[in-house]
Amino acid sequence: SDQEPPYSMITLHEMAETDEGWLEVVQSLIRVIPLEDPLGPAVITLLLDECPLPTKDALQKLTEILNLSGAAACQDASHPAKHRNTTAVLGCLAEKLAGPASIGLLSPGILEYLLQSLNFQSHPTVMLFALIALEKFAQTSENKMTVSESCISDQLILLEKWTENPDYLKRQVGFCAQWSLDNLCRYNKGMDLLQSNHCSRELEDTVLVARCDASSFESVRCTFCVDSGLWYYEVTVITSGVMQIGWATKDSKFLNHEGYGIGDDEYSCAYDGCRQLIWYNARSKPHSHPCWKEGDTIGFLLDLQEKQMIFYLNGNQLPAEKQVFSSAV
Known part of the structure; x- marks a missing residue:
């Protein structure tokens, strides 16, 4: 930035x-x-x-x-x-x-x-x-x-019915339609109306689907800390757009309007499948995976014993990343 x-x-x-x-x-x-x-x-x-x-x-x-x-x-x-x-x-x-x-x-x-x-x-x-x-x-x-x-x-x-459509573009439309019904229109399921400027991103009721269309660099993060063992999660991308997804320590900065997200400091590392990059400390290096596309599954392995992270695209892994562990406490 x-x-x-x-x-x-x-x-x-x-x-x-x-x-x-x-x-x-x-x-x-x-x-x-x-x-x-x-x-x-x-x-x-x-x-x-x-x-x-x-x-x-x-x-x-x-x-x-x-x-x-x-x-x-x-x-x-x-x-x-x-x-x-x-x-x-x-x-x-x-x-x-x-x-x-x-x-x-x-x-x-x-x-x-x-x-x-x-x-x-x-x-x-x-x-x-x-x-x-x-x-x-x-x-x-x-x-x-x-x-x-x-x-x-x-x-x-009518558009809300597209939320589980196999066409991922239509699924995005369905998600936005559902959010608008709950937050923009008086027709809703008895939920309180939210002011959209109070939210830095929209999340589904399951808190497992995140969306960002703001000009700032928004982030969603889990606040559950782990300090030992082997951990893994997967993300299915509904859009092929720009995102950085990965792992971070509690010291990582998430400053949306300053452009700081995951991979933009020494306390986090991120996979970027749109631009085909790995991000660490606001610097990037290319990786060998093809550009991700709608419906792809990205895997994120954290091995705290070996002090390494491994990223996967549809089961195909990249070499381990270890930079964050030199800064982690």
């Missing part, structure tokens, strides 16, 4: 300091980010997060340029990348903006566009990012009321 950003990032940041430049950056993100690249949504989030906050005039101009509506959501259905990128941009902006700016951005046309994107005719990834965008807008209380009073509940009830 102490490294200087690349030159291209600095250039985009400087370009976005004017309304015209910011609009060009946003339109380019919508136009060029490919659907198939698992890093695509992360790139959109990262670049928009690094850009200055847009002015009221820039937001108004963007709304006019995009000209979103329910009908627009049905256009170019065979080319979903544009819609995925548009919904991802809207979600990022909704998270960055506060109060009146977020309320103003959620125009009737944009609300119709997001709701229409939840129909079964849409590509599942468009549905997923439309759901996330609606959640982000609902972080503002007035928007939350607007969204919850729309026709969204009926569609969420």
